[in-house]
Every structure is written in structure tokens, then in C-alpha cells.
Amino acid sequence: MKFEVTILGSNSALPTTKRYPTAQVLNVLERFFLIDCGEGTQIQMKRFKVPMSRINHIFISHTHGDHIFGLIGLLSTYALQGRKSDLHIYGHRKLEKLITFQLEILETKKQYNIYFHTIFGQETQTLFEDDKVFVQSFPLKHGAMPCAGFLVKEKERPRTLLADLLDQYNIPIRCRQSLKMGKDFVTESGDVIPNKQLTKDPLPTRSYAFCTDTAPYKKIIPIIKNVDLLYHEATFLKTEAKLAKATYHSTSEQAAEIANEAEVKKLIIGHFSTRFKTLDEHLKEAQTVFENTSLAEDGKKFTIELDR
Template identity: 50%
Template sequence: MALTLTILGSNSALPTSDRYPTAQILRVSERFFLIDCGEGTQMQLRRNKVNFSKINHIFLSHLHGDHVFGLIGLISTFGLLGRRKALTIHAHEDLKCLLQPHLDYFCADLPYQIHFNDLRYDEPAIIYEDKKVTVESFPLSHRVPTCGFLFKEKAKEPNIRKEAILKYQLTVPEIVAIKDGHPFIGEDGNVVPEENLITPAPAPLSYAFCSDTRYSRRIIPVIQGVSLLYHEATFLHELKDLAKRTGHTTAKQAAVIARDADVGQLILGHFSSRYKDVSLFENEAKEVFLNTALVSDNTVIEL
């Protein structure tokens, strides 16, 4: 099953003529998750032909404006489109207090409910789970409380070989038992080798989103081995002191995290507007971790 990430905004605090602030839409196991909601998010959702009604969960890494200023407009648009299904926003507990006056003034007749799920910032925590997907938050190191998010497919069942069904005349209960790992005894009284009965399911896919953060090695055990890692890279390494002081990461530092966490692929974003040539970020990161790519607005990555 595919995991598809669409970059709606890839710049840091200041939008440019070709880059919006941070926002992403992740499609995994037919769930659509909005991650951060910078200014212009709903315009980018339109541009990328994302069905608004599919978005039931919004995950906000922290409450800096470039990650949330698109939220009230999107909420209002949902209402104007006649939304009835509840919307859950996973964010810092202050969001409800900050947002409520805007909701009361601009969205008093909102036709759907908004549920707020307060995040914690002391340790990793499961914040969403269903039959196919789990979402885990984990603390980052920024100037305000900030979380990263880890999206993971749940392990899938193996597939029964069609020829095995015919050969052994397998019943539905027997198929279920085999998929659950129980041995199957053939007519000769011997256990049929597992590889004769099933083909392994594809490995579950995973995606880690590391928003604004200082270089922090404590996230490595959490994101170990993820299929795809997005990590902010606001500055090049020559400004590592500024990055630390402002709560950000350099391209080189993000690559070190990716390398030491043994991730499948690293993508970089959240570039400072001071850089006109962002290819420098890719060059710097690839010196440490070769499988690195930069994101730009409207980039689509599919695993």
C-alpha cells in the first residue's frame, strides 16, 4: 500500500513568491492527515486537488504563526462547504484558547464540531490509532513546546498462496489460522512448510516529521529505521551557532540524524529566506547522507 506525501509549503517564517510556509498532506492507508497549517494551506490543497472532506485530523507541531496561520481560514472553508463530520486538531493545549475567539466571531454557525487533542511534550505518546495506522508524537527542542510526528502503518497479514488453497483444499478457518501463524498439518501428518502456504506481506511503511528543532540526538531511537524522514534544515552549517540560538537545525545536522537513525530517505525543508540557492542544502547534506532530497512546494513523494 502506498504512502504519499504532498508538500504544500516548504519555507520557514517568511513566505516567498514560490514557497509557502510549512504544511503537508500525508495519505497513508487511505487516511488523509494534514501536518501543520501555514498561511496559504487551503490554496495549496486546491492546487494539489486534495479533497477537503477527506481531512479529519490536523497535526500541529507547535504554535508559531508560520505553522498555524492558515488554520482559521481552512476551518471556515470547511464550514462553507457544508462539512458535517467532526474535525480533530492535535496541538498544544493553548490552541483552543487562542482559536476560540476567532471561532466565536467568524465561525459562530459552524456546522461541524471541532475536537482538540492536547499534546504532551515530555515523552513520546500515541495520539491516534486505528486498525491500519498509528500516529506518535515525540518532543523536539525549539523555543516553544514542539512535537514531531511519526506515522506508521500497522503490520499486514501475509498472503495465502492461491496454489496452496487448491492443493490443500483450505477452508476459511484454516486460512485465518495460517495467517495468524498457526502450523498447518497436511494429510500425511507432517507440518507444511510456511513458505509453501504464504508469501510475506510488504514491510509496513513509516514517515517521521521533524518540525522546528535544534539538533537533538534523543529523537534517533524514536525514528530509527523509518521509510521517509522530513527534517527541517533552516540554515547551512556555517550558521550552526545561529541555528542553535534560534532553535533550528542545519542541513548537515539533519543528515547526521538521518544517517545515525538508519532511515530510508531524508527530505529537507523549512529553508530560511536568506538563501536564494537552496541546492546548497542538498550538497551539504549529501556529504553525510547520500539519499537526501530537497522539497519544494507541490512536490509529491510516493513510497
Template identity: 50%
Template sequence: MAFELTILGSSSATPTSERYPTAQVLNASGRFFLIDCGEGTQIQIRRQKIGFGKINHIFISHLHGDHFYGLIGLISTFNLLGLTRDIHIYSPSQLKDIIQPQLDFLKGDLRFNVIFHPLNFKKPQLIFEDKKIEVISFPLKHSINCCGFLFREKQKEANIKKEYIRQYQIPIAQIKDIKQGADFVAANGEVILNSLLTTPPPTPLSYAFCSDTAFHPPIADVIKNVDLLYHEATFTEELREWANKTYHSTALDAAKMAKMTNAGELIIGHFSSRYKEVEPFLNEAQTVFSNTLDAVDGKTYPVKRKQ
């Protein structure tokens, strides 16, 4: 199934005529996760023809407005469309206090519950999982509490070789155990090793979102070997002093993090509106990490396994 990232917004604090504030949708094996929800997010979701009804898990990294000001409008639209699935929001705990009065105003008509899950800003934490996907939050280094998110497939079972099912007359009841690593004992007592009976499953795919943050080496251990890394690059090195002052990263910082984590691919975004072109960001990042792409609003990036 698909594992791909769609950029809805790649600007920083203020939108431009070409870039919306931060928002992304990750399609992870048919699960659609909204990551941040800047102003205009719902317009971008419609433009990219992503079904509103597919989204009921929303991850808000921190409480700067360019990362959540689109949330109440999106919730209102969910309601107007007649959606009934509960909405789960993973965010700083204060977000509930901020938008609860607006939710109360809609309460008479709201067809679903909005359920808040507070983030942990002290250590990595598993915040969501189902049979196929797990999501881990981890603290970033910003001017206010901020979390990154790691989305990772769960390890699939091994594939059993069909020809050996027939050859060794393996009962259906034992196939599941073999897929999970068990050997098989034939009727004559012969032990058939699992390594002969199966082929290994593919390596789980993973995607990490790191915005907003200064360069922060401790996160490398959490997202080590990630297939696709999105890391903010608000400035280039010429504005290093301003990056340090505002707890943001440069394109060079993002590239250093990609190299440190042994990422497969890097997407840089959260570009300051000071810049009219993104080429300086790419040129800077690619001096350290050649497999760097720039975030483009409306573009979808497949998450590919590291070579």
C-alpha cells in the same frame, strides 16, 4: 494503496514568492493527514487538487505562527463547503484557547465539531490509530514545546498461497488464523508449517516529520529505520551560531539525523528566507547523506521502502 507526501509549504518563519510556510499532506493508504497549517495552506490544498473533504485529522507541531496561522481559515472553508465530518486537531493544548473565540464566532453555522487532542511533550505517545495506520508524537528540541510525528503502517497479515488451500483442503474458517501465523493440521494429522503455507507481508511503510528542532539525538530511537524522513534545515553551517541560538537545524544536522536513524530517504525543508537558492543546502547535506532531496512546494514524494 498510495503512501505519499505532498509539500504544501517549505519556507520557515516568513513566506517567499515561491515558498509558503510549513504545511504538508500525507496520503497514507487512503488516509489524508494534514501536518502543520501555515498561512496559505488551503490555497495550496486547492492547487494540488486534494479534496477538502478527505482531511479531518490535523497535526500541529507547535505554536509558532508559521505552523498554524492557516488553521481558522481552513476550518471556515470546510464549513462553507458544507462538510459535516468532525475535525480532529492534535496540537499543544494552548491552541484551543487561541482559536476557540473564533470558533465561537462561527458556532451558529458550524456544521461539525472541532475536537482537540493535546500533545505530550515529555515522551513519545500513540495519538492516533485505526486498522491500517498509527501515528506517534515525540518531543523535539525547540525554543517552545514542539512535537514531531511518526506515521507508520500497521503490519499486514501474511499472504496464504492459494495452491496450498486446494492441496490441503484448508477450510475457509481457518484461513484467517493461518494468515496471522498459525500452522495447519491436515485431516491425516500432518502439521503443515505456516512458513510453507504463506509468504511474508511487505515491511510497513513509515514517514517521520521533524520540524522545528535543533539537532536532537534522542529522537533517533523513535524513528529508527524510517523510510522517509522530513527534517528541518533552516540554515546552512555558515549560520551555525544563529541555528544554535534559535533552536533550529542546519542541513548538515538533518543529514546526520538521517544517517543516525538509518533512514531510507531524507527531505530537507523549512528554509530560511535569507537564502535565494537551495543548492547550498543539498550540497551540505549530501556530504553526509547522499539520498537527500529538497522540499519543493507542490511536489509529491512517494514513500518508498528502504533497500
């Protein structure tokens, strides 16, 4: 029951030899999601052994180049590999125009279908949902450029049946699904056996929020409240606070303040400016405000464990 984030790229607009532009892969209960697709993303996938063929959903936060320049290369590779399964891409409406144009110009012959889903239609939007997981988008603050954050969360699990007590009370199989859903059991004689006597609480759900390319934006706090893991951009240090404000980015300190107010369990900071050769000061600045902070480093994995 894995819930794991792999950092494929942690830098901002300009790649370096050690830090690629933004891209992440999530494995949530063996559902693989790609978030953003900066230049070199597929190279990083191969380097860090990401199963490319299992990615069926790609979420693009906005159409700045450092978040999309790897996408046409990935789609072309899928065509060359003979991919046949459908691919869903979620992003701004301009993204569909761009990718469609590129595929046409390159005369890409593919055997798979691409389905584009437009976001920015409303404040919070459910993009993907099945019986175990859902993904929502929400607006960030990146100047005139529409930019979305993403919330990935497990759905609440059914309650766990206590097998010995089920047998003891001779509870028929047809009634057990309703017990998982929290209903009490009523015997043929009309006696009520409370649900909590026959079941135990399920394992807690896990959640991840992705917030890149944004000025500090307190409207997101109710949305990301109490998530297990928050990724928040920290392009600059507080010494560059004026530059961060002018470019609608955040400092490490500001990212930590958002994490603190949202009462998240763990913070990852990333999207670092190329001007910084080392990131020790980013980590120190954030940890002064929010101790449980880690750096987004290319190839690093963050696993949310299941705890009772």
C-alpha cells in the same frame, strides 16, 4: 496502496512568493492527514489538487504562527462549504483555546464537530490508530516552545495465503485467518503443516517521520530509526551554525547527520530561512553527509513505493 507526501509549504517564519510556510498532506492508504497549517495552506491545497474534504485529522507540531496561521481560514472554509464530518485536531492545549476563541469572535456557524486532542503528555504518544495505520508524536527540541514530531507508519500486514496449496491440503476457510496471522495448520490426524509452507511474507510496511523546528536532538534517533522517509528541518547552512543553535533550529549538515545515524532510507530537508533565495547550497551540504537527500519544494510529491 498509496503512501505519498505532498509538500504544501517549505519555508520558515516568513513566506516568499515561491515558498509558503510549513504544511504537508499525507495520503496513506487513502487516509489523508494534514501536518501543520501555515498561512496559505488552503490556497496550496487547491493549487496542488489536494482533496480538502477528505482530511479528517490535522496534526500541529507547535503553536508558532508559521505553523498555524492557516488553520482558522481552513476551518472557516469548511464551515462555508457545509462540512458535516467530524474533524480531529492534535496539538498543544493552547491551540484549542486559540481556535475556540477565534471561532467565537468570528461567529462561525459550522455543522461539523471539532475534537481537540492534547499532545505533549508523554514522550511517545499514539494519536491515531486504525486497522492499517498509526500516528505517533514525540518531543523535539525547540527551546521553551513545546514542539512535536510525528511518526506515521503502516501496521504489519497479514501473511499472503498460497491458494494452490490451500486447496491441495483441503484447508477449510475457517482456518485461513489464523494462517494469515502466522499460525501453523494442524490436520485432523494431528500432522503439523508449517505456516511458511502455506503462506508467503507480506509486503513490507512503510513509514514517514516529520521533524520540524528543532535543534539536533539525538533522542529521536531510536524513534525514527530505519524509516523510509524522513523530513527534517534545515533552516540554516553550517555557516549560520551559531544562529541555528541560538534559535533551536538545525543546519542542513545537522539534519543529514541525524538521517545518517537513524539509518533512514531517504531525507527531505525543509523549513528554509527566507534569507536564502536559492537552496543549492542546502542540498549540497546535506548530500555531503547523506547522499539520498532531496529538497522540500512547494508542490513536490514524495511517494514511498511498495517493494518486496
